[in-house]
Amino acid sequence: MGIVLRQSFINTLILFVGFTIGGINVIFLFTHFLHEDYFGLITFLLSTANIILPLLVFGMQHTVIKFYSSYKTKVEQDSFLISTIFLPLLVIIPLGIISVYFYDAIASWLSSENILIKDYTGLIFITAIFMGYFEVFYSWTKVQFNSVFGNFIKEIFARICTSLLLVAVYFKWLTNEEFIYAVVIVYGLRVLIMKLYAFYICRPAMVLKLPSNIKEILSFSLYIIVAGSAAGVLLEIDKFMIPQMKQIAEVAYYSVGIYIASVVAIPTRAMQHITSPITAKYMNENKVDDVEKLYKQTSINLLVIGGLLFLLINLNVNDLYEFINKPQFAKGSWIVLIISVAKLLELALGTANAILVNSKYYKIFFYLSLAMAFSVILLNKWLINLIGINGAALATLIVVAFYSIFKIIYIKGKLNIQPFSIQTIKLLISVLIIFISFNFWSFSFHPILNILLKSSIIGFVYFVIVKKLHISKEINLLVAEYFQSKFKK
Numbered sequence: 001m002g003i004v005l006r007q008s009f010i011n012t013l014i015l016f017v018g019f020t021i022g023g024i025n026v027i028f029l030f031t032h033f034l035h036e037d038y039f040g041l042i043t044f045l046l047s048t049a050n051i052i053l054p055l056l057v058f059g060m061q062h063t064v065i066k067f068y069s070s071y072k073t074k075v076e077q078d079s080f081l082i083s084t085i086f087l088p089l090l091v092i093i094p095l096g097i098i099s100v101y102f103y104d105a106i107a108s109w110l111s112s113e114n115i116l117i118k119d120y121t122g123l124i125f126i127t128a129i130f131m132g133y134f135e136v137f138y139s140w141t142k143v144q145f146n147s148v149f150g151n152f153i154k155e156i157f158a159r160i161c162t163s164l165l166l167v168a169v170y171f172k173w174l175t176n177e178e179f180i181y182a183v184v185i186v187y188g189l190r191v192l193i194m195k196l197y198a199f200y201i202c203r204p205a206m207v208l209k210l211p212s213n214i215k216e217i218l219s220f221s222l223y224i225i226v227a228g229s230a231a232g233v234l235l236e237i238d239k240f241m242i243p244q245m246k247q248i249a250e251v252a253y254y255s256v257g258i259y260i261a262s263v264v265a266i267p268t269r270a271m272q273h274i275t276s277p278i279t280a281k282y283m284n285e286n287k288v289d290d291v292e293k294l295y296k297q298t299s300i301n302l303l304v305i306g307g308l309l310f311l312l313i314n315l316n317v318n319d320l321y322e323f324i325n326k327p328q329f330a331k332g333s334w335i336v337l338i339i340s341v342a343k344l345l346e347l348a349l350g351t352a353n354a355i356l357v358n359s360k361y362y363k364i365f366f367y368l369s370l371a372m373a374f375s376v377i378l379l380n381k382w383l384i385n386l387i388g389i390n391g392a393a394l395a396t397l398i399v400v401a402f403y404s405i406f407k408i409i410y411i412k413g414k415l416n417i418q419p420f421s422i423q424t425i426k427l428l429i430s431v432l433i434i435f436i437s438f439n440f441w442s443f444s445f446h447p448i449l450n451i452l453l454k455s456s457i458i459g460f461v462y463f464v465i466v467k468k469l470h471i472s473k474e475i476n477l478l479v480a481e482y483f484q485s486k487f488k489k
Contacts, residue, residue: 010148011147011148011151011269011271011274012266012267012271012305014148014151014152014155014156015151015155015266015269016266017155017156018154018155018156018159019155019262019263019266021156021159021160021163022155022159022259023259023260023263024163025159025162025163025166026255026256026259027256027259027260027320027324028324029163029166029167029170030166030252031252031256031324031326031329032326033166033167033169033170034166034169034176034179035176036249036252037114037116037248037249038116038176038177038179038180039249039251039252039255040114040243040247040248040249040250040251040252040255041116041117041120041180041248042179042180042183043239043251043252043255044117044239044240044243044248044251045120045123045124045127045180046127046183047236047239047240048110048124048128048236048240049124049125049127049128049131050128050131050236051236051237051240052124052125052128053128053131053132053135054132054224054225055091055095055225056088056091056092056095056125056128056129056132057088057091057092057129057132057133057135057136058087058088058090058091058221058225059220059221059222059223059224059225060084060087060088060136060139060221061132061135061136061138061139062139062220062221062224062357063084063217063220063221063224064080064081064084064136064139064140064142064143065139065142065143065276065277065280065358066220066280066357066358066362067080067211067213067216067217067220068080068081068143068277068280069143069277069280069281069284070213070284071211074205075205075207076211076212077204078204078205078207079207079209079210079211080211080217081140081202081204082204082206082207082208083210083211083214083217084136084139084140085136087221088132088133088136092129095125096125099122099125103121103122106121107119107121107122112244113243113244113245113246113248114243114247114248116248117243117248120180123180123181123184126184126188127184127187130184130187130188130190130191131187131191133191133195134154134187134190134191134194137150137191137194137195137197137198138150138154138194138198140198140201140202141197141198141201141202142274142276142277143202143277144201144202145274145277145278146201147274149197150194150197150198153190153193153194153197154190157190157193158186158187158190161186161189162183162186165179165182165183165186166179168182220362223362223363223365223366224357224362224365224366237373237376237377237380238254238258238376238380238384238392238393238395238396239251239254239255239258241377241380241381241384241392242254242384242389242392245381245384245385246384246388246389250388250389252329253328253329253331253332253389254332254335254389254392254393256324256329256332257332257333257334257335257336257339257389257393258332258335258339258393260313260317260320260332260336261313261335261336261337261338261339261340261343262339262343263309263313264306264309264310264313264340264343264344264347265306265343265346265347266305266309267301267302267305267306267309267347268302268306268346268347271298271301271302272351272353272354275294275298275351275354276351276354276357276358278294279291279294279351279354279355279358280354280358282294283355283358283359284358288415288417291351291355291415291417292415292417294350294351295350295351295352295355295417295418295419296350296419296420296421297350297474298350298351298419299347299348299349299350299351299419299420299424300350300419300421300423300424300427300471300472301472301474301475302347302348302350303344303347303348303424303427303428304427304466304471304472304475305475306343306344306347307344307427307428307430307431307462308458308459308462308463310340310341310343310344310431310435311431311434311435311438311458311462312455312458312459313336313340314336314337314340314435315435315438315439315454315458316450316451316454316455317333317336317337318333318442319442319447319448319450319451319454320447320451321333322447323447323448323451331389331390332389334390334393335389335390335392335393338390338393338394338396338397339393339396339397341397342396342397342400342401345400345401345404346400346404348404348419348420348424349404349407349408349419350419352404352407352408352411352419353365353407355411355415356368356407356410356411359414359415361410361414364410368403368406368407371403372399372403375398375399375402375403376395376396376399379394379395379398379399380392380395382395383395423469423470423471423472426469426471427466427469427471430462430465430466430469434458434461434462434465438454438457438458441454442454
């Protein structure tokens with residue numbers, strides 16, 4: 001776990017910084033500097049681009065991680081990496097031609113409820129290409145066990161640029177319309193930087209020869225395209241469907257709630273950058289014991305960190321919305337609780353998704369993702385009409401809960417491994433007790449002071465409990481080493 005903890009720790013710090021910058025953007029700059037309709041519009045465009053991203057790059061970001069470690073010679077590896085650049089063009093070029101030909105029909109359909117979308121429809125395709133190739137080049141560095149720089153560019157660079165653009169809107173150096181185009185340009189710069197770094201870390205020779213296992217690669221990629229798109233649907237379909245059923249400003253209110261709740265997912269996003277290629281390596285070498293060890297360690301460690309974030313967010317959410325001082329956005333408070341519960345369930349899975357994708361049972365991930373996508377679409381359609389944007393959050397929670405249980409049972413049945421222990425039960429009970437104990441306790445000071453005071457108390461109580469109950473050996477050891485080094489200084 002050495003390389004996992006080191007890079008995960010750095011990636012977690014990067015993600016926290018990125019989320020802090022993003023939080024400033026979403027909670028303050030977007031809400032105060034950009035018109036609500038354009039806030040909803042940029043959210044819609046980026047979410048839709050994320051949905052079609054796996055299709056446009058032919059699932060290559062996952063293919064790189066699964067197959068790279070299976071090649072033993074430099075020539076084979078170079079041939080494989082070069083092919084991951086050109087294979088997506090087999091999808092991008094035909095779809096680009098079709099999109100141009102049917103542009104008016106597509107734009108009219110997407111903007112049927114909100115006409116503002118129509119003039120910006122073409123940006124969805126361009127942004128998806130930028131996002132997709134970024135993930136491909138990022139995967140190149142992940143398989144070299146070098147995930148930190150790519151994480152920095154992904155999480156911090158784009159958000160800092162967005163902050164600067166929002167300030168430019170405030171000072172009227174940019175219009176709301178120009179801001180939308182400028183954000184797309186930022187995504188273009190991001191993929192260019194990632195490409196240059198990927199070639200610096202791992203510069204393949206121009207081997208214009210298809211890998212010997214091209215049929216296996218294409219088969220895997222075809223499954224992952226649909227599975228990846230379906231996973232994208234699960235994450236982004238709510239922000240796509242809300243403008244089809246409600247005013248586009250509702251997406252802005254929903255996005256703020258989603259963003260606050262997504263802080264709970266920071267640990268898994270940080271850890272998966274390094275655990276995915278390690279899991280793939282273990283699976284390729286048939287080291288099931290090592291897979292199980294990583295599975296259990298990631299599950300409990302992610303839950304420890306995620307549990308604290310869950311408590312800090314949900315026990316301070318009212319003060320946070322009061323500080324935002326935009327009453328119309330406060331309707332997202334229930335969204336925060338619902339989605340953060342869903343994120344906590346995902347943390348409990350540990351490396352389950354990496355195990356499924358990188359095993360010989362990867363096809364189940366295709367069927368599972370497809371079922372999840374259809375389920376969330378149907379639930380969204382029903383629940384958004386029934387209870388508005390809270391319904392979109394509830395649909396996500398229901399689907400995540402059901403399919404998380406299925407994944408755990410499936411992996412147990414096929415590999416006879418599972419991620420939980422008695423420590424998991426202890427931790428979840430502790431989180432529940434702390435949540436209930438502090439839920440109705442509030443201070444009457446300024447919202448920021450309230451948040452700082454309450455968070456300090458919650459954090460202290462939480463870590464005392466985690467340490468006393470010996471929930472995680474790795475985290476206890478990490479904390480002990482930290483204080484030991486501080487004491488020596």
